Amino acid sequence: TQLLEQSPQFLSIQEGENLTVYCNSSSVFSSLQWYRQEPGEGPVLLVTVVTGGEVKKLKRLTFQFGDARKDSSLHITAAQPGDTGLYLCAGPAGSWGKLQFGAGTQVVVTP
């Protein structure tokens, strides 16, 4: 089983601060996806990283895929209350079409 471990489980910060959340595995993944889930909604894809060492930016969000493709990080610069949500990483888990999710990091940004 390819486990995806996310840390920290919970992060509470003030508006304007920076934060980083992590997604780690002992297995190599061909790609990793990051989703954000807001209360009462389904997860929504933010980004897919495919190449080892890849860095992708989405406005104030920076995603990095580890060189060995076993880990990924999400860095948010100058967090805003709208960044509040559950951040989930996910990767293909071997079986046809199966996407495995990490347990998520709950981020709360207060004004």
Added chain:
Amino acid sequence: DTAVSQTPKYLVTQMGNDKSIKCEQNLGHDTMYWYKQDSKKFLKIMFSYNNKELIINETVPNRFSPKSPDKAHLNLHINSLELGDSAVYFCASSLAGGPNTGELFFGEGSRLTVL
């Protein structure tokens, strides 16, 4: 237009009852899924269908029976509900499946509470 819609959004029922959740996607996707999100927010795949055919069945009890009448619909029927079935059930779809599954599009979820 909602891409992936599931009904009902909330279900409260007694142990032992049978209930169904319906899902429809208007994205023209080939693959649909059911995921279960527990109280700790962990999302776990239950089933996957590709063009109406069952592809993934993740050791889910037989009380759970998915049905795909066509590739735009995937319903979930649950017999003899138990307390542990209380969770949020998410329907999702993707353009393709297999190793290049790509982005999953999720519905809003159906919160099932078993009393």
